[in-house]
Amino acid sequence: MIKSLKAQNSELADVSNELRILSSKTPTGFEEDAFASKLRGSGLYPLHPTSIDTLQINVGKMCNQTCKHCHVDAGPDRKEIMTRETMEHCLDVLKNNSFKVVDMTGGAPEMNPNFRWFVEEIRKIDQAINIIVRCNLTIIVANPSYHDLPDFFKRHRIEVVSSLPYFTAMRTDSQRGEGVFEKSIRALKMLNDVGYGIQDSGLILNLVYNPSGAFLPGDQKALEMEFKKKLKEPYNIVFNQLFAITNLPISRFLDYLIRSGNFDDYMDKLISSYNPAAAASVMCRNMISVGWDGNLYDCDFNQMLELQVETTGQHISQWSTEDLTAREIQINQHCFGCTAGAGSSCGGATS
């Protein structure tokens, strides 16, 4: 198993180095290539939220996989996970405010020992809220204690969002690890068996496609059609929607870009593909991301770069909807990943 950048003591495990490398893409004289300048040109700078309807909670960096592109630098060697006390703060915020979506991510969120308790408590607070779990699929078949996850998800009407970078083993395994495709297919069958992804079941199973290399995702609808065809024929697997997500140049994907000599070209591609319509609908305008330690961020990417929200209270225990809605969103060159082409968010294309 590959080690995380942190366990390897990589230079890129230090966010100040990541930010320095990203900033090097705005050399003096090319200021029009700075993300802030692009936003200014679109009348969006400084960037402010529209409203906050999504609480994305990263319950920990622990994961059973070590994907090559992971922006969290997650893996089995990462021990940072959210405590029950921090989850209780999240529950207080959910009780006292109105959200449409709670989006749980990681790592593998299911590996947090308090995961099931947390989901049950969220459901008790709000019967209607859409609870998303970003499930890496292989966790379901990792060991017998996880085999009942599909039933658990069903019982609490969870929307399952799962990564499957491609419909063949070769490309999936090259990104996510040896054997991941076969395990993912088994897990998808288990989800389908309890009704997930089946028309009119009300149980939503969405897949995430992200390119396994230094290129951008193509048209989301066309890719969805292809995935549906290629998963239906040999495997009899069905799902609802495909979210095409662009890889952002941070953490392990940044490491890959630099090592493979693709960093400059990839950044140029992101910058030249800037789309003002996608910029207007970036996900950070309607969400707050909570870190495993309770700190608040504009999105999961800013969380990994340790760019905290620019408000007085920066921890979930100090939540203020008013302050958070009035804040200026922190930006840097990695943000070009969300505004390239058709745009990208945790829910796929944005324009």
Added chain:
Amino acid sequence: MKTYYDPADLKNFGKIGDFQKKLADKFFDYYGETFKEGALTAREKSLIALAVAHTIQCPYCIDAYTVDTMEKGCDEEMMMEAVHVAAAIRSGASLVHSVQMMNKYKELSM
């Protein structure tokens, strides 16, 4: 080292309009329209372009349509099969001319 082909030139393709705008505009309009989803999908068109790029052996086009087919979700097997289609037509075109050679051979032989 100086070479005739520089990969960075591909990014400047749009600048051909600096020397002749009207014709460049017409070309890029036509190009854009051709590659839109139609009776053929954008993905099928991209694979055709990849195959043709190998036939005309244009390094810019090979780079551009390798990226484009990958973005459109094609895998290495599909891409190589497309190139084999181009190669098969090329070799077939040579071989079918051998009928002419055979005809001439027979004409000249006792």
